[in-house]
Amino acid sequence: MLERLNQALDHIEDRLRGDLEAAELARITMTSEYHFRRLFSALAGMPLSEYVRRRRLTVAGAEVLAGERSLLEIAVRYGYGSGEAFARAFRAVHGIGPGEARRTGAALRSQPRMSFRLVVEGNSTMRYRVVEKEAFRVIGRGTRVPLVHEGENPAIAAHIRSIGQEALDRLALLSDGEPQGVVSAVTHLSESREEGAELDYWHGVVSGADVPDGFDALDVPAGTWAVFEDEGPLPQAIQYLWRDVFTQWFPSNPYASRPGPELLSVRPSADWTTARAELWIPVERTEA
Template sequence: MLERLNQALDHIEEHLRGDLDPAELARIATTSEYHFRRLFSALAGMPLSEYVRRRRLTVAGAEVLAGERTLLEVAVRYGYGSGEAFARAFRAVHGVGPGEARRTGAALRSQPRMSFRLVVEGNSSMRYRIVEKDAFRIVGRGARVPLVHEGENPAIAAHIRSIGREGLARLARLSDGEPGGVLSAVTHLSDSREEGAELDYWHGAVSGADVPEEFDALDVAAGTWAVFENEGPYPKALQYLWRDVFTQWFPSNPYASRPGPELLSVQPSEDWTTARAELWIPVERTEA
């Protein structure tokens, strides 16, 4: 899998000055475009679109300083329809406009070309199982919140508090399916995994009961799920679990992520310093 991802990176380099189709990159990596975008974001630490933009403007920056072409020619060469659009993008990456950079020979920022490799540490293993699950429904409340990589997410904490203790107790009583108990469901709205990217967050329970008036329902289609078990410091171990699934498990197993909510069931200790968890990721089988 990593070899195919690196072939996709080679394709990006060959097409920095032309059209670049994410679907073609996914074909090279022999996976779906949905999974390719998510896997790239997890491995690279930035969305695919951001990496391509930075690489193009890194190479374009060298041409701006060289002075062999007009600024408009450089802009068009790297896919910008006007000098103004190129100047805005150039300044966003380099902190200086292309005209000023050319006049002053300013120092520019560089996005290095990436390559992916697998680092085998050998000091931990991931416990997982594959589950085929019929369509089900999550009863609870949803909210749009920003992504937070480490530490508590204040927006999610506020959303859970808004449900109240009695509401959470009612959700726990409604639970009648797997994963059991009160859980979270997260749907990412784009391929961006940057801090602050928006996502839809649900707090509820898998239930076939009638939906109480104070709650809403999220319908989830039937499909295959990879279920990962984890125990450790809260919330760091849970956040690292998601990272390890995409950076270690997916590149080593014949599965790809598919559209659908990621489910997290947490059983915290009494003081909330540690927790046991199950992370459910919607997946589909790929060729080995």
């Protein structure tokens, strides 16, 4: 997988001055566009579109300073429909307009070309199982929240408080499927998973019961799930588990993520300093 990811990076470099389709990058890596975008973001620390934009404007910046082509020629050469659009994008990356950069010979910012390498560290292993699950539903309450990579998510905490303990206790009694107990479900994540991107967050239970008054249901189609288990300090262990699934497990296993809610069951310790977590990720098998 790492070799194919690096071939995709080579393809990006070859297309900095032309059309670049994410679908072609997915074909090179032998996976879906959906999975490629999410995997790239997890490994690179930025969305695919942002990396391509920075690389294009890094190379374009060198041409601006060289002065051999007009600014409009450079803009068109790197896929911008007008000088104004190019100037806005250029300023966003370099902090200065292309005309001023050319006149003053200003220092510009550079996005280095990326490559992915295998780094071996530690001796930990990831515990997982693969489950084929029939269609089910999550009964609870949903809301729209921003994505937070590390630390507490205030929007999620406020949503859980708004449900109230009495309602949560009633929900827990409805749990009759895996993952058991009260769970969280996130869906409609952006493919890039950038910090601050909005997602739908549900707090509820997997249940075949009728939906009680005051609650809603999230219907989930049948499919394959990779289930990961971990234990550690709250909330870092849970957030790191999510990260490690995409940066370590997927590149090493013949599976790709597929659209669908990601489910998390957390069993906190008595003092809420640590927890056991079970993370369900919707997956599909790929060619080895």
